[in-house]
Amino acid sequence: MKRRLLLLLPLAGFLLLSGFLYLGLSLDPFHRDSALLAREFPAFELSTLEDPEAVVDESLFQGEVTLVNVWGEWCPTCKQEMPQLLSLAERGVRLVGVDYKDTRAKGREFLEEFGNPFEVNIFDPEGDLGFELGVYGAPETFLVDSDGIIRYHHTGYIKPEDVEQTILPEVRKWQ
Amino acid sequence: MAVIRRGLALLALLLVVGLVLGAVEVREFDDPVLEQRYRDLTASLRCPKCENQAIDDSNSPVAADMRERVYTLLQDGRSDIEIRNHMVNRFGDYVLYNPRLEGRTWLLWGLPGALVVVGGVVVMLIVRSRRQASVRQLSADERARLDALIKRERTE
Known part of the structure; x- marks a missing residue:
């Protein structure tokens, strides 16, 4: 009888592997956690998009929970995302933009056309800050807590339902 | 004539576009060792934007930025490990084609070896039990007959 049970071993192995692969089917290969989670904002x-003379640094994120959105005029998804960001700003979330690999003229044009939910926009024409943040395509959104630590990362488009379902709960969690 | 000329111009334009699109920038190295390291590094770092391409053959802007950074860090005299860590600190473990051996990855690295060992043990057990079984299956009578036969064979 004991030996018979041993014959079930390959079946058990097969089932284990199937379960593992089945779980893999429901994983989104584009989803992965940012390497910067639980680390300080780089x-x-x-300078800011609004004023070439004004210099800002990471102290911008001290004292208040902030949603940092990386966008660019060249990025179509960023345009679709603006209504969601505007509604977040209306609900009292502090937003800071990073105008990524853009020109000043185009960035300003974008904000005039699609609205400006951002308290301030960091102007990053070379993508240096984007690189430090590990941005590999706009839009990307980071939640920074009041100590300047990155707590949440959203890659890609913020859908209208994401505002209520994921973004706002995350913001409240760290406020 | 004008048509042909226009056609040729279009063809030339297409060729130029093709060249520009296919271009991964050329870099100058004074030191062939550095150049080889650059090649190895850019071939072993995975582009975070593209599903499965190394940064050395990807046209994505982030891959170009990463190549640029690898180049600058190499010129700065940084080691391969420092450069890999530099990328992992920003883009995560995803960018390494060869995951590092650490607490989280022991299963990944250890499982194939463990399976080979388990398989070897199983094969050994099977071989041993078969050998014992074939010896045991002879009854006392059979054994006596076998001995007699062997003896006859030898004496003849």
Whole structure:
């Protein structure tokens, strides 16, 4: 009888592997956690989109929970995302933009056309800050807590339902 | 004539576009060792934007930025490990084609070896039990007859 049970071993192995692969089917290969989670927002020193003379750095994120959105005029999804960001700003979430690999003129044009939910926009024409943040395609959104630590990362488009379902709960969690 | 000329111009334009699209920038190295390291590094770092391409043959903007950074860090005299860590700190473990051996990856690295060992043990057990079984299956009578036969064979 004991030996008979041994014959079930390959079947058990097969089932284990099937279960493993089945779980893999429901995974999104594009989803992966940011390497910066639970780390400080990277140091930077850049001017703002609004004022070429004004210099901002990472101290921008001290004292208040902030949603940092990386966007660019060249990015079509960013345009679709703006209504969601505007509604988040209306609900009292502090938003800071990173105008990524853009020109000043185009960035300003974008905000005039699609609205400006951002308290301030960090102007990152070379994508240096984007690189430090591990951005590999706009839009990307980071939640930074009041100590300047990155707590949440959303890659890609924020869908209208994401506002209520994921973004707002995350913001409240860290407020 | 004008048509042909226009056609040729279009063809030339297409060729130029093709060249520009296919271009992964050319880099100058004074040191062939550095150049080889650059090649190895860009071939072993995975592009975070594209599903399965190394940064050395990807046209995605982030891959170009990463190549640029690898180049600058190499010129800075940084080691391969430092450069890999630099990328992992920003883009995550995803960018390494060869995951590092650490707490989280022991299963990944250890499982194939463990399976080979388990398989070897199983084969050994089977072989041993078969050998014992074939010896045991002879009854006392059979054994006596076998001995007699062997003896006859030898004496003849």
